[in-house]
Amino acid sequence: MATTDRIQNSYLRSKVMSADDAASLIKSGDTVGMSGFTGSGYPKALPQALAGQIEAAHKAGDPFKIGLWTGASTGPELDGALAKADAIKYRLPYNSDPIEREKINRGEMEYFDLHLSHVAPMVWEGFFGNLDVAVIEVTGVKEDGSLIPATSIGNNKTWIDCADKVILEVNDWHDERMEGMHDIYYGTALPPNRVPIPMVHANDRIGQRTLRCDPHKVVGIIKTDLPDKNAPFPPLDDVSKTIAGHLMEFLKWEVQKGRLTNKLLPLQSGVGNVANAVLAGLRDSPFHDLMAYTEVIQDGMMDLIDDGKMLCASSTAFGMSDKAAIRFREKLDFYRDKIILRPQEISNHPEVIRRLGTISMNGMIEADIFGNINSTHVMGSRIMNGIGGSGDFTRNAYLSCFVSPSIAKKGDISTIVPHVSHADHITQDVQVIVTEQGLADLRGLSPKRRAELIIANCSHPDYKPQLEDYYERAKKNALGLHTPMLPSEALSWHQRFLEKKTMRA
Structure with a gap:
C-alpha cells in the first residue's frame, strides 16, 4: 500500500513535506523529543536531514545544537547522524551510540542518565524544561487524526502530549497489520491525582490501540520506507x-x-x-x-x-x-x-x-x-x-x-x-x-x-x-x-x- 494511503486524515495529508523542509522547522536551542527504543520505531529521515543542516550551520559559524530526548537508545540514522554532526547539547535518558558515548565521556555533550520509568512523569512535572518539538515515527494516521504506532512506543505518548509542535514520519516499511498490538494507557496522572493502574496480569489490556494527537499540533509529515536497524546478536557462546x-x-x-x-x-x-x-x-x-x-x-x-x-x-x-x-x-x-x-x-x-x-x-x-x-x-x-x-x-x-x-x-x-x-x-x-x-x-x-x-x-x-x-x-x-x-x-x-x-x- 502506498504511504499516502496511510494518511487517512485529509487535513494532515496536506502537511506532507520533504525531510529537509520538516527539519528546517527545528531551531537551534530547541528541545526535541524523538521516538525510538532500541533500534525500533525511531525517525530516520528527519534526523539525517537535520544533521546535514546543522553541519552546514556549523561551517557558517552558527553553533547550532539541540537537546535530544528519546525512549532509550535508537538507530544510527538518529543518534549516530546527530552525534557525528555535533548537533546534540543535552541527551537523555539512555544511549548506546559509540559516537555519542565518546562525546559524553570527553565532556562535549551533557548526558542525564535516569530510570526509564521516571522520564515521563518528570517531563510532565517540568523538571527538564519545555519540549519544543516531537518527532514520532508511526505506521499510519487514522481518519480521526489518531496515530498507529510502529515497532516501539517508548515515550511517544508523553512527547506528543507535551510538545508545542509535532512532526510525523509515516513509515511504509512497518506492516499495517501491527495495528491492535499496541495498548496505550492514558490513565496516569501526577500526585495527588494518581490512581492505581488497573493491571493484574501481564497480558491485560488497559488502554487504546492508537496514540492521540491534536491534528493542529502537527506541523509536518514525512513519508518514508526505511527499515529499523537493530544490532545483530552474536552466536551464543x-x-x-x-x-x-x-x-x-x-x-x-x-x-x-x-x-x-x-x-x-x-x-x-x-x-x-x-x-x-x-x-x-x-x-x-x-x-x-x-x-x-x-x-x-x-x-x-x-x-x-x-x-x-x-x-x-x-x-x-x-x-x-x-x-x-x-x-x-x-x-x-x-x-x-x-x-x-x-x-x-x-x-x-x-x-x-x-x-x-x-x-x-x-x-x-x-x-x-x-x-x-x-x-x-x-x-x-x-x-x-x-x-x-x-x-x-x-x-x-x-x-x-x-x-x-x-x-x-x-x-x-x-x-x-x-x-x-x-x-x-x-x-x-x-x-x-x-x-x-x-x-x-x-x-x-x-x-x-x-x-x-x-x-x-x-x-x-x-x-x-x-x-x-x-x-x-x-x-x-x-x-x-x-x-x-x-x-x-x-x-x-x-x-x-x-x-x-x-x-x-
Missing part, C-alpha cells in the same frame, strides 16, 4: 550457555521449594547475548505457559512464543535481529494477540512490576563481594550506556538476578571486585548473581556471608585468591566487621588496571 544453565537450575530449585510453579512468574530480560542464552535455555526446560513483562522483546522471546512455551510478551519495543524481523513480518497474524506494546511508563512502572512479581534478569559491568552492582560505568568514570530499565525492575522484582561472565578484556578485568567503581544497584536490591563459575543466592544473608558466597561461587579462579586475601585482611583491619572494607584498597584493582592494563596483582 559456551560462557553464555553456562550462565544460562546455572540460572535454569536455580529456577528449578525455586519450583522444588514451592516458591514458584512451572509457569514461573512474568519474565523481564535485559538486552544482550547472555539474556538471549537464558531465554534459549527456557526452550528445553520444564517451564511452560510463560509470560514476559519486559521492556524489549528479543529473538529469544519470539522463539519461546513460536514453541508455545510463552503465551504472551508485554514490552515497549522490539529488539529483533534482521532474521527475527523477517520472521515477525511473515507470521504477524500469529503474533498479534501474543505481543503487547505499551508506553514505557507502564512497561517499566514499579507499581505494576511489584504487583505482577516479575523475575528480572539483567546484565552488569561488575559486582562487588557484597552484592553492589555497577551497570553503567567503566572504571567509575566512563559511561557505557546508562541504567535503562534495570533499576525499575531490580528494586521491584520478585526475584532480581544479575548475570555476566566473570572476566572481561581477555581476563585482564575481573567482574567480581572488592568494591564497585560506581553503584547503580545496592545490596538491598540484588538477590542473585550469576557468572559462568556459578550462582550466588544472596537472599537473607548478612554482608559477610554474601561476600563469602560471591567469592566462592562467582569469581574467576585467576582472581579468587586475590579476593580471598583482600577479604581476610579486611576482616582484621576494617573499622567494623559488619561490612569489612579497606577504603585504601577498595578501588585499587581499578587503579591497577588504569596503570598496568590488568587487575591481576
Whole structure:
C-alpha cells in the first residue's frame, strides 16, 4: 500500500513535506523529543536531514545544537547522524551510540542518565524544561487524526502530549497489520491525582490501540520506507550457555521449594547475548505457559512464543535481529494477540512490576563481594550506556538476578571486585548473581556471608585468591566487621588496571 494511503486524515495529508523542509522547522536551542527504543520505531529521515543542516550551520559559524530526548537508545540514522554532526547539547535518558558515548565521556555533550520509568512523569512535572518539538515515527494516521504506532512506543505518548509542535514520519516499511498490538494507557496522572493502574496480569489490556494527537499540533509529515536497524546478536557462546544453565537450575530449585510453579512468574530480560542464552535455555526446560513483562522483546522471546512455551510478551519495543524481523513480518497474524506494546511508563512502572512479581534478569559491568552492582560505568568514570530499565525492575522484582561472565578484556578485568567503581544497584536490591563459575543466592544473608558466597561461587579462579586475601585482611583491619572494607584498597584493582592494563596483582 502506498504511504499516502496511510494518511487517512485529509487535513494532515496536506502537511506532507520533504525531510529537509520538516527539519528546517527545528531551531537551534530547541528541545526535541524523538521516538525510538532500541533500534525500533525511531525517525530516520528527519534526523539525517537535520544533521546535514546543522553541519552546514556549523561551517557558517552558527553553533547550532539541540537537546535530544528519546525512549532509550535508537538507530544510527538518529543518534549516530546527530552525534557525528555535533548537533546534540543535552541527551537523555539512555544511549548506546559509540559516537555519542565518546562525546559524553570527553565532556562535549551533557548526558542525564535516569530510570526509564521516571522520564515521563518528570517531563510532565517540568523538571527538564519545555519540549519544543516531537518527532514520532508511526505506521499510519487514522481518519480521526489518531496515530498507529510502529515497532516501539517508548515515550511517544508523553512527547506528543507535551510538545508545542509535532512532526510525523509515516513509515511504509512497518506492516499495517501491527495495528491492535499496541495498548496505550492514558490513565496516569501526577500526585495527588494518581490512581492505581488497573493491571493484574501481564497480558491485560488497559488502554487504546492508537496514540492521540491534536491534528493542529502537527506541523509536518514525512513519508518514508526505511527499515529499523537493530544490532545483530552474536552466536551464543559456551560462557553464555553456562550462565544460562546455572540460572535454569536455580529456577528449578525455586519450583522444588514451592516458591514458584512451572509457569514461573512474568519474565523481564535485559538486552544482550547472555539474556538471549537464558531465554534459549527456557526452550528445553520444564517451564511452560510463560509470560514476559519486559521492556524489549528479543529473538529469544519470539522463539519461546513460536514453541508455545510463552503465551504472551508485554514490552515497549522490539529488539529483533534482521532474521527475527523477517520472521515477525511473515507470521504477524500469529503474533498479534501474543505481543503487547505499551508506553514505557507502564512497561517499566514499579507499581505494576511489584504487583505482577516479575523475575528480572539483567546484565552488569561488575559486582562487588557484597552484592553492589555497577551497570553503567567503566572504571567509575566512563559511561557505557546508562541504567535503562534495570533499576525499575531490580528494586521491584520478585526475584532480581544479575548475570555476566566473570572476566572481561581477555581476563585482564575481573567482574567480581572488592568494591564497585560506581553503584547503580545496592545490596538491598540484588538477590542473585550469576557468572559462568556459578550462582550466588544472596537472599537473607548478612554482608559477610554474601561476600563469602560471591567469592566462592562467582569469581574467576585467576582472581579468587586475590579476593580471598583482600577479604581476610579486611576482616582484621576494617573499622567494623559488619561490612569489612579497606577504603585504601577498595578501588585499587581499578587503579591497577588504569596503570598496568590488568587487575591481576
